[in-house]
Amino acid sequence: MFCRKLKALSYPEAEQFDHTDQRQLRSAALWLEEQKIRHYAAGDRGPLRDLQAEQWSEAFSRYLTDLSAPVSAADEAGSLDWLLGRAVRLAYGDNLKKYQSAQVNGTAGQPQTVKAPSQNPLDNLDFNSAEFVSGVERLARLLNLPCHPDHLVTLQAVSGLICQRLNKQALADPDLVVVKGTPFPLQDADLGFDTGDPVLNQAAKVLRLLHIRDLRALQTAINEALVAVQGLVADPRTDTRLGKVGK
Structure with missing residues (x-):
């Protein structure tokens, strides 16, 4: 999930990275701040550098708040992915001419391709x-x-x-x-199983209802297709010119 972005940023341990390992996750977050994002001054990164401290999670939460991140520190995978995306954007902006040149000239060993200018303004967006x-x-x-x-x-x-x-x-x-109509009572809905986590149970209920909605839409499309086919096969046309009277 994170390997491609970490490789693009030249992270030393990209190949062996495991985001479920707290030590690796904290190290990666610190490396992104120190090497790529650099939102804090060097002297203000002390709480993030103390990876073993019990207060590190609080420091990381403040860090995300200072960055105006749309994710919570409780979502470790989501927050790390957001930091990686921000770091990639900053790295691209710092080396804009380099990457633009690579896009124009192509990579080594590959023939250059000339693209006709597009009239669609969306094609020119970054x-x-x-x-x-x-x-x-x-x-x-x-x-x-x-x-x-x-x-x-x-x-x-x-x-x-x-x-x-x-x-x-x-x-x-x-x-x-x-x-x-009447809102569906999600709290009273029967999930059919228990994950042991109330929050996860609620998420599973939402996913189940979304799945049911998709199945209903699929069934509606199937019914429409059947009606259309029946309209073709249930209305035979007779060519009376081929009929014969008597022997």
Whole structure:
């Protein structure tokens, strides 16, 4: 999950990295701050450098807050992935000419390709730039959507909401998309099994309901396909010109 980004950042232990190991996770977070992000001054990184301290988690939580990270320190994998994404963006910005040159000239040993200029302005966007990521996050907050550690996932959610709820037909008649009826009592829903963790149980209930919704949509599509096929095979046409009277 993290190996590719760590390799891109030249992390010394990228191949052997295990984010479930607290020592490795803390070391990676410290390395990202000291070598790539550098949000704190060198003298202010003391709490993060003391990897064995009991207060390290609190220091890491403050660090994420100072970075305005959309993830919590309790989500260790998510917070590390967000830090890696930020570090990659900063590394790209620091060496912008180098990477742009690599994109134009191609890699060694490979033939150069000449691309025709695109008339689509979206083709000229840098989808990993700090400005683009910040714009996606602002748009998500405007639509009251939570931000995912991967800004492209957030952008996909924004696109889905706009296409479903803010299209011309929906704006002209909001009743077409506004959910009606009694809210489903999620707290009283029967999961069918117990994970032993109340929070995990709630997440499993949500995933189960989403799965049921997808199954219903699939069944509806299947029914529509069956009706369309029946309309073709259940209406035979007779060519009377081929008929004969008598022997």
